[in-house]
Amino acid sequence: MTLVEKHAVQxxxxxxxxxxxxxxxxxxxxxxxxxxxxxxxxxxxxxFDHVGAGRSDLSAYDRxxxxxxxxxxxxxxxxxxxxDLKDVVFVGHSVSxxxxxxxxxRRPGLFSQMIMICPxxxxxxxxxxxxxxxxxxxxxxxxxxxxxxLGWSSTMAPVIMGNPDRPELAEELTNSxxxxxxxxxxxxxxxxxxxxxxxxxxxxxxxxxxIDCLEDSIAPPVVGRYVQAAIAGSVLTTLDATGHxxxxxxxxxxxxxxxxxLDDHGPRAG
Amino acid sequence: xxxxxxxxxxxxxxxFDLAPCGLAVLSPGHVLIACNRYFSGLVGRSPESMIGVTRxxxxxxxxxxxxxxxxxxxxxxxxxxxxxxxFDLVTASGAREPVLLNAxxxxxxxxxxxxxxxxxxxxxxxxxxxxxxxxARREADAAREAAEAASKAKDDFLANMSHEIRTPLNAVVxxxxxxxxxxxxxxxxxxxxxxxxxxxxxxxxxSDVLDLAKIESGLMALEVRPFDLEACIRGIANLMEVRxxxxxxxxTLRLGEAARGLVLGDGLRLQQVLAxxxxxxxxxxxxxxxxxxxxxxxxxxxxxxxxxxxxxxxxGIGFDESLAAGLFERFSQADTSITRRFGGTGIGxxxxxxxxxxxxxxxxxxxxxxxxxxxxxxxxxARPAAEAASAQASTQAASAPEAVGLSAGPGLRIxxxxxxxxxxxxxxxxxxxxxxxxxxxxxxxxxxxxxxRQTFDLVLMxxxxxxxxxxxxxxxxxxxxxxxxxRVRTPIALLSANAMEQHRLQGAEAGADLHIxxxxxxxSLIAGVRQALRAGGGDRSARPIA
Numbered sequence: 001m002t003l004v005e006k007h008a009v010q011x012x013x014x015x016x017x018x019x020x021x022x023x024x025x026x027x028x029x030x031x032x033x034x035x036x037x038x039x040x041x042x043x044x045x046x047x048f049d050h051v052g053a054g055r056s057d058l059s060a061y062d063r064x065x066x067x068x069x070x071x072x073x074x075x076x077x078x079x080x081x082x083x084d085l086k087d088v089v090f091v092g093h094s095v096s097x098x099x100x101x102x103x104x105x106r107r108p109g110l111f112s113q114m115i116m117i118c119p120x121x122x123x124x125x126x127x128x129x130x131x132x133x134x135x136x137x138x139x140x141x142x143x144x145x146x147x148x149x150l151g152w153s154s155t156m157a158p159v160i161m162g163n164p165d166r167p168e169l170a171e172e173l174t175n176s177x178x179x180x181x182x183x184x185x186x187x188x189x190x191x192x193x194x195x196x197x198x199x200x201x202x203x204x205x206x207x208x209x210x211i212d213c214l215e216d217s218i219a220p221p222v223v224g225r226y227v228q229a230a231i232a233g234s235v236l237t238t239l240d241a242t243g244h245x246x247x248x249x250x251x252x253x254x255x256x257x258x259x260x261x262l263d264d265h266g267p268r269a270g
Numbered sequence: 271x272x273x274x275x276x277x278x279x280x281x282x283x284x285x286f287d288l289a290p291c292g293l294a295v296l297s298p299g300h301v302l303i304a305c306n307r308y309f310s311g312l313v314g315r316s317p318e319s320m321i322g323v324t325r326x327x328x329x330x331x332x333x334x335x336x337x338x339x340x341x342x343x344x345x346x347x348x349x350x351x352x353x354x355x356x357f358d359l360v361t362a363s364g365a366r367e368p369v370l371l372n373a374x375x376x377x378x379x380x381x382x383x384x385x386x387x388x389x390x391x392x393x394x395x396x397x398x399x400x401x402x403x404x405x406a407r408r409e410a411d412a413a414r415e416a417a418e419a420a421s422k423a424k425d426d427f428l429a430n431m432s433h434e435i436r437t438p439l440n441a442v443v444x445x446x447x448x449x450x451x452x453x454x455x456x457x458x459x460x461x462x463x464x465x466x467x468x469x470x471x472x473x474x475x476x477s478d479v480l481d482l483a484k485i486e487s488g489l490m491a492l493e494v495r496p497f498d499l500e501a502c503i504r505g506i507a508n509l510m511e512v513r514x515x516x517x518x519x520x521x522t523l524r525l526g527e528a529a530r531g532l533v534l535g536d537g538l539r540l541q542q543v544l545a546x547x548x549x550x551x552x553x554x555x556x557x558x559x560x561x562x563x564x565x566x567x568x569x570x571x572x573x574x575x576x577x578x579x580x581x582x583x584x585x586g587i588g589f590d591e592s593l594a595a596g597l598f599e600r601f602s603q604a605d606t607s608i609t610r611r612f613g614g615t616g617i618g619x620x621x622x623x624x625x626x627x628x629x630x631x632x633x634x635x636x637x638x639x640x641x642x643x644x645x646x647x648x649x650x651x652a653r654p655a656a657e658a659a660s661a662q663a664s665t666q667a668a669s670a671p672e673a674v675g676l677s678a679g680p681g682l683r684i685x686x687x688x689x690x691x692x693x694x695x696x697x698x699x700x701x702x703x704x705x706x707x708x709x710x711x712x713x714x715x716x717x718x719x720x721x722x723r724q725t726f727d728l729v730l731m732x733x734x735x736x737x738x739x740x741x742x743x744x745x746x747x748x749x750x751x752x753x754x755x756x757r758v759r760t761p762i763a764l765l766s767a768n769a770m771e772q773h774r775l776q777g778a779e780a781g782a783d784l785h786i787x788x789x790x791x792x793x794s795l796i797a798g799v800r801q802a803l804r805a806g807g808g809d810r811s812a813r814p815i816a
Contacts, residue, residue, distance in 0.1 A: 026340030030348055094340070133332065141333035144356075146404055178345050193336070215299070217327060218339050242299035242325075244339040248347040249298070 001057055003082040007048035007075070008055035011083070013040035018085040021047045022076060024094030025192045027178040027245075028054025031093065034251035035258075043089070048079060050096075052184035061184055069095070069195055073102035080110055089262070090206075093117045094219065094244065097227075098197040104206050113265065114208045115258055118244050119227050120219040121197040129198070130222050138193045145186050201230035208234040209261040211246065211254060218244040235261060292369070292390040295376075298383050300326045300343070312369065312390065314361035326388070331358045331366065342373070346386060350375045356393065356400075368397040425483050432480040433734075436473065437690065440789035443469040444696035447791045451703070473789055478617050481542075485624045492628060496654040497537030499578075500530045503564050506541050510548040510562075519555050526565030529578070533566075534652040539625050544580070546618045547645045551584035554643070558585030566651065576653065578631075581646040588637045597635060598623035622647075681707045683725070684799070687717035687743060688732040688765065693788075697730065697765075700792045714743025721747055726760055728802055731782065733766035733773065740764055741780045748781035763802040765790065 003009070008029065013019075019039050021032040029047040036045045049056040050072055065071040076099060080088060090111040092100040097119030104111050123131045124138060208231050212224030221238060228236040237257045241250035286293060292309030294302055302320045310317045313329050327335045334357045345352050351374045358366040373388040446466040454462060484490040507523045514521035544562070551560045563581040589597075598619050626633040631649030684706050688694050694710050701708055709724070711717035714731075715738040721729070729747065733740040744762055751757045763784040764777045774785045786798035 024340070026337070027344045031344050033348070133336075137332040137336075140331065141336050144331070144333035144337060178341060178348070215325075216339075217335055243343055245344050245347075248344050 001060070003079055006051065006057045006060050007079060009046060009048040009079065009083070011044060011046050012036070013043050013045040015039075015041065015043035015045075017043055017087055017089065018083075019043040019045050019089040019091060020076075020080070020085065021045065022090065022092040022096035022099060023047075023050065023053065024092070024096045025188055028056075030054065030178065031245060031248055032091075035247045035254055038251075038255045039258075046083065046085065050188075051075065052181060052188055054178070058181055058184070061181070063187060066184075066187065066191065068191060069099050069102055069197065072096075072099045073106060076100070076103040077107050077110065080107070086110075087112045089113045089115065091115045091117065091258075092119070093247065094120065095192040095195065098195060098200070101197060101200050101204055105200060105203055108205065111206045113262070114204070114206045115261065116208065116210045116227065117247055117254070118212050118216055118219045118224075119210060120223045121201055121227060121230070122195065123193045123218070124196075126196075129226070130220070132218065132220050132223065133193070138190075141189055141193060142186055145182070145189055198230065201227060202232075204231045204234075207265055209258070209265070210234055210236045211239060211257050212236070213239050213241040213243060213246050213250075215242045216244050235265070237261070294326070294388050294390075296326050296386040296388065298385050300386065302326060303385070309390065312361070312367050312392070313359050314363055314365070326386075329359050331360055334358055342371075346373055346375050356397065357390075359390070368393045370396070428480065428483045432476045435476050436788060437693075439469055439473055439476070441692040441696060443473065443789040443791065444693075444700070448696065448699040451792065469789070478621055481621050482617055482624075485621070485628075490624070490628060492536040492539060494534055494536055496532045496534055498531070499533045499537075499566070499651075500525065502537045502541055503529065503544065503562075506544045506548065507562055510545070510552065510560075513549070514552050514560055517552060517555075518557065519552060520559040521552075522559065522561040524561065524563040526563075528566040528576070529564045532654050533576070533578075534654050535629065535649070539629070540578075540649075543622045543625050543647070544582075546622050547582040550618065551582050551586065551643070551645070555584045555586030558642070560584045560586075575650045577648050578651045579646070579648045581644055583642065583644045585642040588639045588641050588643050590639055591637055594635045594637065598633070681705045682727045682799075683707045683709070685709045685711065685717060685720055685724075685726040685729045687711045687714060687729065687735070687740065689713050689735040690732070693732070693765075696790070697795065700790070700795050704796070714738030714740060714746070717743050718746050718750070721760075722750060725757075728799060729760055729762040730786075730799075731762055731764050733764055733777075740766070741776055744777070744780040744782050761802040763798055 010029065019036075021029070021036055023029055023031050028049045032047050036047055039045055051060045051066065052058065062071075065074075076090075079085075080103075088111045090100045090103070090113070092098075092114070094117070097114070097116035098121055100111065100114050100116070101121075104114065120131065122129065123133050124135050125131050125133065210224055210228050210231075212219060212221055214221065224236055224238065228234050237260075239246050239250055239253045239257060241253060243249045247254045287306050289306055289308060292306065292312045294305035294309050297303050301322065302324050303322065305317055305320065307317075310320070313320075315324075327338045330338060337355075338357075342352055342355055351372070353372050355371045355373075356368070357371050358368050361367055369390040370393045371388060371390050373386050376385045376387055443466060446462050446469060450459065450462050450466065481490065503525060504523070507521075511521045511523075548560065548562060561581075561583045563579075563583070565579050567577045567579060623633050626647045626649060629649040631647055633645070633647035635643060635645045637643035682704075684701065686694065686697050686708055688697065688710065689712055698708055698710070709720055709726070711720050713735045717729070717731070718738070731740045731744055735743075738746070744764070747760070747762060751759055761784070762782045763786050764773075764782045765786050766773060766777075766788060777785050784798060784802040786794060786802075790798075
């Protein structure tokens with residue numbers, strides 16, 4: 001199995017400069033479907049699934065390797081090597097913005113620019129730091145994921161066992177978006193929501209843009225401001241949008257913000 | 271076909287408002303813009319207090335909110351709908367109301383800006399049931415993990431015990447070997463022989479039990495490397511010939527023309543299978559003949575592989591063929607009375623079968639009561655590439671132990687690093703006739719001190735020792751040599767009852783030249799010493815080895 005197969009990588013676009021889109025917790029590469037195509041004319045766009053998500057190779061999941069965000073960062077570096085990507089624009093959503101930070105630290109110069117969408121270096125409040133959640137909330141989330149996956153598996157069970165009357169059901173389920181193995185989802189949730197990458201932000205030397213939303217209960221604006229303050233020279237754009245996924249709920253505004261930044265701060269601009 | 275015209279508006283309004291489930295419409299930003307009575311009843315809030323103000327995720331628990339924002343909202347956007355997602359609504363009083371949620375995206379063509387239509391159904395009972403299922407599943411998982419841990423503990427115990435048993439056994443066999451070289455009466459010599467034979471048998475049993483445990487836990491791995499097929503087979507045949515002769519049974523080896531030269535495989539494990547089948551054959555044959563036939567044939571299915579065919583035939587007691595299949599199962603002999611008459615645990619054949627299976631081969635038996643038995647097996651064998659073959663052949667030839675005693679000459683200086691005083695004594699006894707200057711250190715640390723102050727021709731190093739173990743000490747010895755260019759590299763031979771491949775590899779990585787397996791016999795120790803001196807290289811190889 002190649003890395004391309006392992007991560008269900010899809011490369012598109014007519015440009016030379018690569019733009020690598022890294023999805024966050026809860027979904028897969030499909031979440032870029034409204035944004036990535038807008039950059040195909042000027043970039044070589046690359047979307048992929050982190051191991052455990054979407055159509056990635058589930059057998060490649062290793063609890064120890066993915067016990068922290070480092071395993072995911074190693075994957076990103078390996079993927080760039082395998083695809084021979086250089087001068088990369090890294091676009092990471094939510095926890096994947098931090099995966100990008102860790103990858104950049106591993107391989108300085110790999111990314112020439114980073115775009116973080118609704119990033120959060122730490123979701124749990126800590127002393128003066130406001131992340132938005134209490135530790136107990138995260139513990140409850142892990143329980144909650146169990147309840148839902150069990151709900152799914154109980155409704156899916158007849159389908160999996162073969163429902164001769166409705167074969168289309170199985171087809172529909174296997175094709176559905178954001179599919180995740182329940183056990184992997186739990187561990188990724190734990191790794192994501194208990195991560196603390198605040199110390200890593202100061203080391204970021206890659207020119208960085210942060211996009212956040214006016215109303216986001218997962219990464220509230222105060223977190224976006226924290227990230228901007230922590231990364232020297234970074235630029236923050238707050239969209240008049242609601243929710244944690246502006247690339248899905250407000251794709252035009254997200255594209256426009258990314259374009260404006262890339263035009264103004266292109267490494268070869270000027 | 272066109273839809274029927276809508277019924278009177280009041281009916282539709284009533285259906286919305288009085289439907290027996292919670293219904294609501296959300297704006298694209300997930301703010302409540304309409305809800306029915308059931309919905310407001312579920313959350314314990316008036317519609318007026320929520321419409322245009324409350325975001326739906328705000329009515330969920332924090333965990334539910336995270337899940338909604340990171341999973342459900344993207345999913346809705348991409349596939350248009352979600353079904354039966356489990357959430358807890360939080361009522362105005364803080365109570366939780368378990369529900370199942372169905373939601374659908376409103377197309378932008380339908381509403382002016384789109385949005386979400388959703389329905390929620392109470393699901394308290396179902397949730398309780400699911401919690402019970404989860405609990406049961408966790409308990410089952412925990413029970414399985416506990417069982418696996420217990421099984422692992424058993425395997426570890428077995429491995430440790432086998433090591434513990436081998437250490438004193440080493441002493442028994444070693445001392446008996448030394449004793450046999452002294453002047454003894456015939457009667458005494460017989461008794462010493464019995465001690466030695468019994469010790470070796472016990473050693474075989476311990477190895478078998480450990481092998482079986484390894485096979486069962488999937489830890490048995492073959493060490494595939496080039497070996498000389500003829501030498502491998504003749505080695506075992508010679509041993510067995512002696513045993514057969516002692517019993518007055520004729521022994522014949524028929525080695526096919528093609529059964530020569532280098533092949534790729536696990537020679538030691540092949541020898542183990544051969545030894546097992548042959549000793550069985552000799553054991554169950556009171557008079558007559560035991561024969562070993564070996565040949566190599568081209569493999570029908572592959573051009574690069576050949577097939578090794580082996581048959582062990584005896585004219586012994588034989589058995590009813592209906593018992594044949596069961597013979598290869600654990601703890602099974604054709605007749606339990608056999609155990610009483612001939613001894614043995616009955617695991618030997620089981621191990622043979624598992625090893626042959628592991629090598630990708632097939633083993634079978636034909637027999638008739640009173641007319642002897644034929645055990646035959648075949649395994650695929652590859653021939654190594656020509657160049658690698660010649661290189662390996664020369665190494666093997668050079669390293670083949672020679673059964674020659676150490677002759678008189680200028681004394682060799684040997685450092686023995688070994689914590690067990692009986693083992694110290696045994697090595698000293700075995701080396702005593704060879705004019706060796708033996709220095710003994712009780713552990714790796716003391717050994718290092720000796721090694722720092724003096725030079726030796728050879729180091730014999732135990733693996734498991736207190737204070738500093740053999741591997742650490744070996745690395746330290748090598749580091750000492752590396753730091754001092756005036757020092758010549760001293761060969762180091764590890765002595766260990768831990769004969770597993772990983773230990774050999776660890777030894778080689780640490781810088782040892784050779785691994786001498788315990789229990790040691792005078793022959794294996796002397797051969798090992800000679801081999802280590804050669805392998806260690808340097809000008810000492812030219813020196814008469816005592």
